[in-house]
Amino acid sequence: xxxxxxxxxxxxxxxxxxxxxxxxxxxxxxxxxxxxxxxxxxxxxxxxxxxxxxxx
Numbered sequence: 280x281x282x283x284x285x286x287x288x289x290x291x292x293x294x295x296x297x298x299x300x301x302x303x304x305x306x307x308x309x310x311x312x313x314x315x316x317x318x319x320x321x322x323x324x325x326x327x328x329x330x331x332x333x334x335x
Contacts, residue, residue: 280332282328282333288325288328288329288332291325291328292325294321295318295321295322297321298317298321299318299321301317302314
């Protein structure tokens with residue numbers, strides 16, 4: 280089964296999308312600080328799920 284069919288992966292992608300939308304509201308001064316960290320970590324969740332499913 281592909282990781283794209285996994286419900287949890289789909290939710291993780293939605294989390295990343297929501298984090299990107301939410302962090303657009305952050306001040307410009309946070310662009311390379313907190314904003315970047317939140318965005319990278321949210322993408323990491325989906326990536327880690329995909330890697331784990333692929334390794335099975």
